[in-house]
Amino acid sequence: MARMPNYFSATDMEKLAVEYPIGPAFLQRFQHISRDELRALQEARFATAMRQAWRIPFYQRHWGEKGIEHGDIRGLDDIARLPSFDKSDIMRSIETYPPFGDFHGMELYSSEDRPPVIVHTTSGTTGSPQVLLYGPKSREVQNLLVARLYLLQGLRSDDVVHSVYGHGMVNGGHYLREAVIHWTNAIFLPAGTGTETRSVQQVTMMKAFGATVLVGFADYIKHLAGVAREQGLEPGRDIPVRMISGHMGREAVAALSKSWGGAAVYDWYGVGDTGSIAGEGPERNGLYVMEDAQYLEICDIENGKPVADGDPGDMVDTCLFKDDIYPIIRFNTHDVSAYRTDSAPSELNLRRIEGFLGRSDNMIKLRGINVFPQAIGGMLADRPEFTGEFICRVRRAPNGRDDMTVIAEVRDGMADPTLGEIFRDILRRKVGVAVDVEFVAPNALAELTGIVSRQKPIRLLDERFE
Numbered sequence: 376m377a378r379m380p381n382y383f384s385a386t387d388m389e390k391l392a393v394e395y396p397i398g399p400a401f402l403q404r405f406q407h408i409s410r411d412e413l414r415a416l417q418e419a420r421f422a423t424a425m426r427q428a429w430r431i432p433f434y435q436r437h438w439g440e441k442g443i444e445h446g447d448i449r450g451l452d453d454i455a456r457l458p459s460f461d462k463s464d465i466m467r468s469i470e471t472y473p474p475f476g477d478f479h480g481m482e483l484y485s486s487e488d489r490p491p492v493i494v495h496t497t498s499g500t501t502g503s504p505q506v507l508l509y510g511p512k513s514r515e516v517q518n519l520l521v522a523r524l525y526l527l528q529g530l531r532s533d534d535v536v537h538s539v540y541g542h543g544m545v546n547g548g549h550y551l552r553e554a555v556i557h558w559t560n561a562i563f564l565p566a567g568t569g570t571e572t573r574s575v576q577q578v579t580m581m582k583a584f585g586a587t588v589l590v591g592f593a594d595y596i597k598h599l600a601g602v603a604r605e606q607g608l609e610p611g612r613d614i615p616v617r618m619i620s621g622h623m624g625r626e627a628v629a630a631l632s633k634s635w636g637g638a639a640v641y642d643w644y645g646v647g648d649t650g651s652i653a654g655e656g657p658e659r660n661g662l663y664v665m666e667d668a669q670y671l672e673i674c675d676i677e678n679g680k681p682v683a684d685g686d687p688g689d690m691v692d693t694c695l696f697k698d699d700i701y702p703i704i705r706f707n708t709h710d711v712s713a714y715r716t717d718s719a720p721s722e723l724n725l726r727r728i729e730g731f732l733g734r735s736d737n738m739i740k741l742r743g744i745n746v747f748p749q750a751i752g753g754m755l756a757d758r759p760e761f762t763g764e765f766i767c768r769v770r771r772a773p774n775g776r777d778d779m780t781v782i783a784e785v786r787d788g789m790a791d792p793t794l795g796e797i798f799r800d801i802l803r804r805k806v807g808v809a810v811d812v813e814f815v816a817p818n819a820l821a822e823l824t825g826i827v828s829r830q831k832p833i834r835l836l837d838e839r840f841e
Contacts, residue, residue, distance in 0.1 A: 385490035386512040386699075395516050395668060395696070397523040397558060405667075406722040413724065416667055418450050420695035428702040433468055433478035451670060455681055459674070459691050459705040462497075462505050469506055479508050479701045492700055495546035497647045498830040507546050507647045510699035515557070517550060517650030520665050521643075522558035524654035527663075528620055528641040530588060532560035537581050537616075539591035539599070541568045541830045546647045551590060561588070569595065569827030578603040581614045589619045589638075593631055594824075594832050596621060597763055600634035611636015620654075622831075623730055628659075630756050630763065642730045646708050648701075649692050653728050658720035661727030668696045671728070673714055674707070676735045676745075684714040689735050690728075709736045711747065737835050739769055741777055744808040748835040751781055754805045755798060760789035764820050771839040780811040782820065790814040 396404050428434045429445060441458050448457060468476035475481070481492060493514050496504035509517070530536070536555050540548035548567055555563040564584060566572040572580070578599055580586075589596050596619060600610045608614055616638045619631065623642040632640045643654030644662055652669045653662035664671050670693040675682050682688040690710050694703040711734065715727040733747025740746070748767040755761045764784040771777050781802060785794070798812045824832040 379487060380490050382491045382511045385510070386515065388515060391512065391515055391519060392558075395519045395523070397519055398526045401523050401527065402723070405724055408724055410724065413666055414451075417670055417695055420667075420698075421451055421454075421670065421693065424693070424695060424698045424702050424704065427480060427698045428704050430483055431478065431480050431702065433464075433476070434702070434704065437464065454670070454693065454705065455672070457705050459679060459707040461707040461709060465505055466503065475506060475508065481508075481700060490699060495549060495647070496544045498541060498545050498547070504544065505647075508701045510701075512699045513650075513694070513697045513701065514550070514553070516668060516696040518554040518557055520645075520651040520668055521551060521554035523665070524641075524643050524651055525555070525559060525590075525620060527654065527656050528643075529618055529639065529657065530559055530561060530620075534561040534587045534618075535564065535584050536561050536588045536590060537564045537566055537577070537584075537586040539566055539568060539577070539589070539595050542571060545830065547830060550650070568830065569598075574599060574602040574827060575606060578606055578608055578614065581616070582608055585615055587615055587617050589616050589621070589635070591621045592831055593621055593623050594763070594826055597631050597634050598826055601762075609636065610634065611638065644690075644710070644712070644728075644731055646692075646710070648703055648706055649694050649708075652690070652692055656721055656723065660720040661715040661717075662730060663723055663725045663727055666725050668694065670695055672705075673712060673728070676711070676738070679707075682713075685716045687711050687713040687729075687732055709734055711735050711738075739767075739777065739779060739835070739837075741779060741806075741808045741810070744806065746779065746806055746808065746810075751802070751806075751834070754802060755781075755783065758798070758801070760785045760794060761798075762786060762817050764817075764824065764826065766820055766823050766834055766836060768836045769839055777839060778811065780813055782813045782815060784817050784820055785814045786817060 437460060438457060443457060465476060465478055468478045481489060490510045493509040495507045538548060538551055540551050542548040548565055552563050552565050555561050566577050603610050603614060610616060616635050619635060619638050620641040620643060628640045632638055641655045642662060643651055645651035652671060653664045655662050672681050672691040673688040674680060674691045675688050690708045690712050692706050692708060697703050711732040712728045715729060733749045738745050738747055751767060752763060752765055762784040766782050768780045768782060769777055795812050803809050821827060826832045
């Protein structure tokens, strides 16, 4: 009787580490590879992913509805001819073909030779949680890419990594744990969110284990610095954190670093479907796109067409390594960024993008100006009165005009009569349109934003249609 594949036998892990190198091997590969060599590698991996995608009903239907046939897409030069898809398409697939949808290739294998399938979900930040499916190959390449970025940013084998990514059905905490323990030899503390491990307990645990690296979302990491001080612990001294790596959004990196005693702060970007797409290097000057694994397009928010380098747009990603269970061809993340056009800060021959600029599906248009609520915190970060916590409320007036109010937490005793006009003036200059401002006390917004309980806090209350 043939032995069914298990997670470790279904793919060659050592070969994956050669094909998607990390550490010194990564630097060696991408400091010497030419753009032509890199393009040839991308084309070969894209062709393999496309062959698998054409076998899957979701893609057959999605592309067929646009008149795309086999042979029409000959390579990456033709990729923009393919329609993109997003979470809503996946959710419709699941609704029509419960419980896992038809966007995967599980049925392409017999029961004897199907590789193990890892099931998680998204956090549900922008709606209902979405099913995420991985085979051993795609899962471990995602793990390798995260490990690659952590090592590039300075993670060492003697580090103690404290993670505030969520667990349960959510993907984030699980795959970050796998990346660290499978590929870096660092010690990993899977604390999770403030709901999974109370914030006070987290800072106590960080001190006890001597945490040197924090990973997670910037908002909660900064929150923990305040909790530590409330407990009489000084971040950077009593808790020897030297490095923070996570999702910075438009938050003030300097403020986050200062809150943790001057720790080096690094940004990286990815979503549950794709894994890590790009991340900062030691120079912290743009995020290097992992181009051997990801083909990233920046597309116009309105018409979906690729934009010029330097212009902002939706990040539309194709995973060049996902050719087992869930191929991803032109997934629209609806996260906004832009390709950098300045000179490269290192010898790595990889393109760079800006960090996360906001979500296009959370974008608010006020008097013709596009406003991204996630960016508001960074605009106010230099004000000492501002705690960093905020939420934007949008309402529609009877005359049809949309108005936004930024509700901001300010430190006790600092909301003097002139502060409102100062904040309104800052936002008017940086946003490009007038918005109102309200002040509340520290921690007053925690229930609305979900800063303790959610992976990504809520920054927009859209009340226009209530």
